[in-house]
Amino acid sequence: MVKPQLRISESTIHRLSIYYRALNRLERENYETISSKELAKREKLTPAQVRKDLSFFGSFGTRGLGYPVTELRDKIAEILGINRSWSVALVGVGNIGSALVSYKEFQKQGFRIRKIFDNDQRKIGSNHKGIIVSDADDIVTELRDSKIEIVVIAVPSLVAQMIVDDVVRAGIKAILNFAPINLKVPDDVYLRNENMAMELEYLSFSLCNDEAQL
Amino acid sequence: MVKPQLRISESTIHRLSIYYRALNRLERENYETISSKELAKREKLTPAQVRKDLSFFGSFGTRGLGYPVTELRDKIAEILGINRSWSVALVGVGNIGSALVSYKEFQKQGFRIRKIFDNDQRKIGSNHKGIIVSDADDIVTELRDSKIEIVVIAVPSLVAQMIVDDVVRAGIKAILNFAPINLKVPDDVYLRNENMAMELEYLSFSLCNDEAQL
DNA sequence: CTGCGGTTGTGAAACGTTTCACAACAAATA
DNA sequence: TATTTGTTGTGAAACGTTTCACAACCGCAG
Known part of the structure; x- marks a missing residue:
């Protein structure tokens, strides 16, 4: 077919x-x-x-x-492979992370967040939509034996590479990164970046070059 | 230059x-x-x-x-036009909207959220990072006499076109849309779409077509 | 069964973007 | 000053994507 x-x-x-x-x-x-x-x-x-x-x-x-x-x-x-459901883990429940936990569009398309990690002691153990936040230090062990297929990274840029190294070490092959930084991953890992500021920058550019464009 | x-x-x-x-x-x-x-x-x-x-x-x-x-x-x-600051309004303080209010990367690049709108009575009047949420019904009048240059739309798809019509009517020329829907705007309005599910779908596709790709 | 209006599927042309390759030049060294 | 090393800026080639244009086909009407 x-x-x-x-x-x-x-x-x-x-x-x-x-x-x-x-x-x-x-x-x-x-x-x-x-x-x-x-x-x-x-x-x-x-x-x-x-x-x-x-x-x-x-x-x-x-x-x-x-x-x-x-x-x-x-x-x-x-x-697209969305005629099934995918097990997703989220790292980082700050502003963006929390928003993603409740983001309907993900669930609608079969992306199910099944694990959440954070390195903030105040967040570890707390409950987000029925999921208990785990310690980010345990990422490798917790992911290695899990059925998680995709990891979403929503942590500050400074720690993103460290986290992604752990995620790769755990054998994850698909990563969606929200940190505005170019992460390094092996060739056999799929990495996509979502940078919300970039589209605003595009608008800014468009406004500045207005009459020239249309 | x-x-x-x-x-x-x-x-x-x-x-x-x-x-x-x-x-x-x-x-x-x-x-x-x-x-x-x-x-x-x-x-x-x-x-x-x-x-x-x-x-x-x-x-x-x-x-x-x-x-x-x-x-x-x-x-x-x-x-890019980010050597200055831009006045931004946000419509919708649900999951994504709230995250955007606190999103550091926007502020860092000079995008300042100065007005927030919502149509939920429980949210109108509430305070988000020092900004009082206005009634979405007042968008046209409130934006028309403001210095707002860019509007970010973070409302459900069903009401997004209605909102965007108001925003356009208020004379706004640049819109960043987070609703997963193709909004209609006049030719002289810049519209960019941010769809977070699309990147996940790309990962899903990649995983499904793995050996073939790399 | 033939002809007509409508629409797909696709090879080929047109167009746009990326990569190549090299002249032009800066700095450093002798 | 002449030579070497390193890097930019850019026209042209290579490559990739989009658009064109049309044969093939469907359903329907006569």
């Missing part, structure tokens, strides 16, 4: 996420099928782009009709 | 953000100059990319020596 990989670009994967959400909305609006034209219009993309993105993984549409909404949504979920 | 714009790509701007942070660290480590080679190595980029990115805006380096750390940092701050 899912075609042999011929190196899918990052942009394509990100657009799949977008299509996934759009299709969920369409389903709620009782659409049965959707054309690449309309889907593109809704998400400010081009029809050709929608079709090409999907064609990397198979042919899911019907000529003359478009794509079946629910079926395509499920297909994309399968491609 | 800053060259005539010849359409700078999004990736280049994002890398400028990265250089900016790297240079700050280098300054703290007492580097006086840095070569494109070393800077690239630190941030897992290529030297040519560093040089080309910078060359769009001028020539800041010295052949044989490299780039002066502090001077280049300041130059990039000027290009």
Whole structure:
């Protein structure tokens, strides 16, 4: 079903996420099928782009009709690997960490936070949405024997590399990092960075170069 | 100093953000100059990319020596428009909103949250880091006569379009949206989306397609 | 069964970004 | 001054992504 990989670009994967959400909305609006034209219009993309993105993984549409909404949504979920649930651990329950524990969108897509770590004695042992915060010093041992597949890092930049080293040592292969720093990980570990200030900086740049841009 | 714009790509701007942070660290480590080679190595980029990115805006380096750390940092701050402070309003003090109010990285780069809105009666009037939460119904009037330049939207998807319409009506030209939905804004308004689930989905995809990728 | 309007899937063209490769130059050394 | 080492700035090549354009096909109407 899912075609042999011929190196899918990052942009394509990100657009799949977008299509996934759009299709969920369409389903709620009782659409049965959707054309690449309309889907593109809704998400400010081009029809050709929608079709090409999907064609990397198979042919899911019907000529003359478009794509079946629910079926395509499920297909994309399968491609992205969100047709299942993932066990996630969170390191750091400061501002951002706490927000993530309650972030509905994670849960909705099957990302379940099952362990929380912090190095602040006042937080260790406390309860966040039913999870007892563990000591960050125990990361390696606690993760090694767990079923955790993805670790989210929401600690200050200064300690982030230390934490990530532990996480790698525990055998974790996928890390989402919120610290605004470039972490070093071995080649076989997937690392993604989420830096919320960067988008604000982009806005700042846009405002400063206004008339030139549009 | 800053060259005539010849359409700078999004990736280049994002890398400028990265250089900016790297240079700050280098300054703290007492580097006086840095070569494109070393800077690239630190941030897992290529030297040519560093040089080309910078060359769009001028020539800041010295052949044989490299780039002066502090001077280049300041130059990039000027290009990105973060050598000043920006007045920001936040709409929605739920999980994410509250985290953003205390998010140090925003303040550090000159993004100052000066107004907060919410539509929850229990939150209106409450105090977040010295700011009294206003009624979201008053967004248009409150923003119109304010000095707010950027609005951050951290409300549920269902109400996000309504809020953004008000924000646009108030004359705001730059919006950072955390709701996982594609908002519609006029062409002259800059809109950026921050979707934290998307990066997790990317990790999920990577794990599912592991052996094929690396 | 034929023809028509609509839409997909995809090779090829167009476009954009990254990498290469080297002339130009700075500093240091002799 | 001449030579060597090191690094920038940049045009051009290589590469990657997006857009174009159209054959193939679906459903429907006559």
